[in-house]
Amino acid sequence: MAHPAVSIVIPVYNDPDGIRATIDSLVAQSTDHPHQIVVVDNDSTDRTPEIVRTYDKDHDHLTLVHEREIQSSYAARNTGIRNTDGEILAFVDADMTVPEDWLESALDTLQSTDADYVGCNVELTLPENPPLPARYDHHTGFPVEGYLESQQFAPTCCLFVRRAVFEDVGLFDHRLESGGDKEFGNRVHDAGYDLHFAADVTMYHPTRNSLRAHVKKDRRVGRGLCQLQRFHPDRYGTPGVPPRPSGIKRPERDLPTRDRLAFGALSRLLTAVRGLGYYEEYLAGDRRGDLEGVPRLLD
Structure with a gap:
């Protein structure tokens, strides 16, 4: 075609x-x-x-x-x-x-x-x-x-x-x-x-569908937050201080009490997991320093 x-x-x-x-x-x-x-x-x-x-x-x-x-x-x-x-x-x-x-x-x-x-x-x-x-x-x-x-x-x-x-x-x-x-x-x-x-x-x-899948994703998200600061500090800040959660995905307040408590606890846990991923990446340092910056389409 x-x-x-x-x-x-x-x-x-x-x-x-x-x-x-x-x-x-x-x-x-x-x-x-x-x-x-x-x-x-x-x-x-x-x-x-x-x-x-x-x-x-x-x-x-x-x-x-x-x-x-x-x-x-x-x-x-x-x-x-x-x-x-x-x-x-x-x-x-x-x-x-x-x-x-x-x-x-x-x-x-x-x-x-x-x-x-x-x-x-x-x-x-x-x-x-x-x-x-x-x-x-x-x-x-x-x-x-x-x-x-x-x-x-x-x-x-x-x-x-x-x-x-x-x-x-x-x-x-x-x-x-x-x-x-x-x-x-x-x-x-x-x-x-x-x-x-x-x-x-x-x-x-x-x-x-599993806690393991959520933890794997949020740990990766945490690493990515640190990488954003490392490679783009002018936009996302200096590495060492993780950005605050945006709150966009916070569980809604009108949930039934049981779900509100359970979802809130899971949300706090995953926020901590993102923090763990962030500091793992921060302590590991720049592992991709040999790669060029943002590539161009016509290169």
């Missing part, structure tokens, strides 16, 4: 079931709009690449590429961008699913608003008989609109960006383990581009 208008980039690492679900939903899009799907494997050690290759025969608009040098979802996204030529870049995480009209709805929003950077609505899906960590995740959710309004970014799992923006401000900061979505969105906002929330364009993300 020559010069597709939209390129969908999906980074993945060791998630064969998640990438299968995501690809199944993307190849079922009810649109004739030209688009390509680029899956970027971040050096998986399991069957993930094999699963992606099973789609090659029947879907010539799907491509598998690899990012083996840098273990970073942002490095993988950059590799995906460099292996596409779409005028619009869409980013989806492995394990997410989208309805059949997702791409058409997003393109309608981009055309009607003339926005350069669009965050989609994300709904979390619960398992049957959800445990406390799943219910907490579902309640606090993905407040994409709040992120855009108060922190000027959208998560990279639900993001559309015009290629011209990357050509102007650069790619994602591949040195970051977490927080690269915020750093990129802030850079786009500072450059004067329009950031927009697409309330009617919905994507689906499964909840994190």
Whole structure:
């Protein structure tokens, strides 16, 4: 497919079931709009690449590429961008699913608003008989609109960006383990581009159903907070003093008492986990000093 208008980039690492679900939903899009799907494997050690290759025969608009040098979802996204030529870049995480009209709805929003950077609505899906960590995740959710309004970014799992923006401000900061979505969105906002929330364009993300999954994520988030300060002190402050929680994902006060107490306790625990991750990164020092700064698309 020559010069597709939209390129969908999906980074993945060791998630064969998640990438299968995501690809199944993307190849079922009810649109004739030209688009390509680029899956970027971040050096998986399991069957993930094999699963992606099973789609090659029947879907010539799907491509598998690899990012083996840098273990970073942002490095993988950059590799995906460099292996596409779409005028619009869409980013989806492995394990997410989208309805059949997702791409058409997003393109309608981009055309009607003339926005350069669009965050989609994300709904979390619960398992049957959800445990406390799943219910907490579902309640606090993905407040994409709040992120855009108060922190000027959208998560990279639900993001559309015009290629011209990357050509102007650069790619994602591949040195970051977490927080690269915020750093990129802030850079786009500072450059004067329009950031927009697409309330009617919905994507689906499964909840994190175990305490272990939450701890793993929040520890990574804490490391990313320190890395943001280390690599971008002019915007995020000097390393050594972690930023205060934004409060965007704080449990609501009108919850039943039992849930309010349980969610509040879990929220405090995960705040402490982020602090642990922050100081682990702070004490470890700059482990990625050999990497260049924010890479450029045209380099």
